[in-house]
Amino acid sequence: MSTLQTLDRGLRALEVISQSPNGISVAELAKELDVHRAICYRIVATLEEHLLVARTEDGRVRLAVGLAVLASRFAPQFHLDARPLLKALANETHATAFISAAEGQSCVAEQVAEPDDQVLTVGYRVGSRHPLTRGAAGLAILALRPEEPGEPEAVRVARRDGYSLTRGELERGAVGVAAGIRVPARLGTATTVERSVGVVAIEGLDTETAAQAVLRTARQLEQLLSA
Known part of the structure; x- marks a missing residue:
């Protein structure tokens, strides 16, 4: 069965972020997803646009209230x-x-x-x-x-x-x-x-x-x- 790679990466990103209560850096997230950092930035930006994740002051990524x-x-x-x-x-x-x-x-x-x-x-x-x-x-x-x-x-x-x-x-x-x-x-x-x-x-x-x-x-x- 074929899947949408971009959607799959976004969902996997949410799962990884959910396991990091203090937030995770984009570099760390890119490593977990095994993707280039530029791709990871786009994934995060998309999730952020939909209020599913948010950035802390130091740039780390955490879950956001849109998930609620x-x-x-x-x-x-x-x-x-x-x-x-x-x-x-x-x-x-x-x-x-x-x-x-x-x-x-x-x-x-x-x-x-x-x-x-x-x-x-x-x-x-x-x-x-x-x-x-x-x-x-x-x-x-x-x-x-x-x-x-x-x-x-x-x-x-x-x-x-x-x-x-x-x-x-x-x-x-x-x-x-x-x-x-x-x-x-x-x-x-x-x-x-x-x-x-x-x-x-x-x-x-x-x-x-x-x-x-x-x-x-x-x-x-x-x-x-x-x-």
């Missing part, structure tokens, strides 16, 4: 089941609730739910992005990764506590709480995306109650992934 979109279309049950959990989290904490994903060095909001009883909420929308090192959502994702030398103190604190807590980092007066969503080992494939769930509010957020609610929701989402 494909995964959601293939297995929509998780995303459908996540919606009521996210809405319940928003209403329990009286804050904007979100599920965010890592895309290169950025954190991108995938799903957002607003509480029913609040008029003033944080302007956090699907597609909103910010650096992983700023804001509760990104710090919670970094806290799931192995400890690295020189990482921000906020990441170490989040790893110790199981959740991140930030104040005024993305918007003046905003308080955010988030926890990482651990992916079952059996799902460690090219469609795996690092995610966190959390809440953010301008004022009046009971951070202790919010932390417990966020942690509980994170475990519920992990159960959905394990089902």
Whole structure:
């Protein structure tokens, strides 16, 4: 049976990249695929154009949030089941609730739910992005990764506590709480995306109650992934 060589290389590239949580250089990827570096650059550029991979600041290639979109279309049950959990989290904490994903060095909001009883909420929308090192959502994702030398103190604190807590980092007066969503080992494939769930509010957020609610929701989402 004949296959399309370019498509095959692109799919193999995604598989190789998925096995490199800290990213992989184009030179390393070209060696793994056994292709010339110029060809590898074109493969990466094509995948990047479709938001399937992203470049870090040092040029390394990592999986991007576009894979989560494909995964959601293939297995929509998780995303459908996540919606009521996210809405319940928003209403329990009286804050904007979100599920965010890592895309290169950025954190991108995938799903957002607003509480029913609040008029003033944080302007956090699907597609909103910010650096992983700023804001509760990104710090919670970094806290799931192995400890690295020189990482921000906020990441170490989040790893110790199981959740991140930030104040005024993305918007003046905003308080955010988030926890990482651990992916079952059996799902460690090219469609795996690092995610966190959390809440953010301008004022009046009971951070202790919010932390417990966020942690509980994170475990519920992990159960959905394990089902």
